[in-house]
Amino acid sequence: MPTIVVEVMPKAELLDPQGKAIAGALARTGRGEFGVRQGKRFELTVEGEVTAELLDRVRAIAxxxxxxxxxxxxVGVHVAQPAPAAQGAEV
Incomplete structure (x- = not known):
């Protein structure tokens, strides 16, 4: 069953308090070289083939x-690639 991934991010010109909090936590643990913006990821599963028309419908829903x-x-609408078989699962 195909999965379509939709990625949503705060507009660049707006404050991202969650991203700022994460960046602060990273800095407190000695990993402050990263800027962070936090967004949302949605996974929509669908029966059958994913067509260009279906992706257009998902973009409208998004x-x-x-x-x-x-x-x-x-910021993104794409078909998820199947995960390779996990041997030493990495996050």
Whole structure:
């Protein structure tokens, strides 16, 4: 069953308090070389083939329902690649 991934991020010009908190925690643990922005990831599963028309429908859903266009941008809509068989599972 194919999975379509939708990625949503806060608009670049807006403050991202969650990302700022994570960046602060990294700095406190000696890993402050990273800037952080936190977003959202949605996974939509679908029966059958993923077509260009279906991806267009998902983009419309992402814009209308999964994101708040005032404060967020939909930055990605793509078909998830199957994970390789895990031997030494890495996060």
């Amino acid at each position: 814009a209308d329902i999964l994101s708040n266009s005032v404060i967020e941008d939909v």
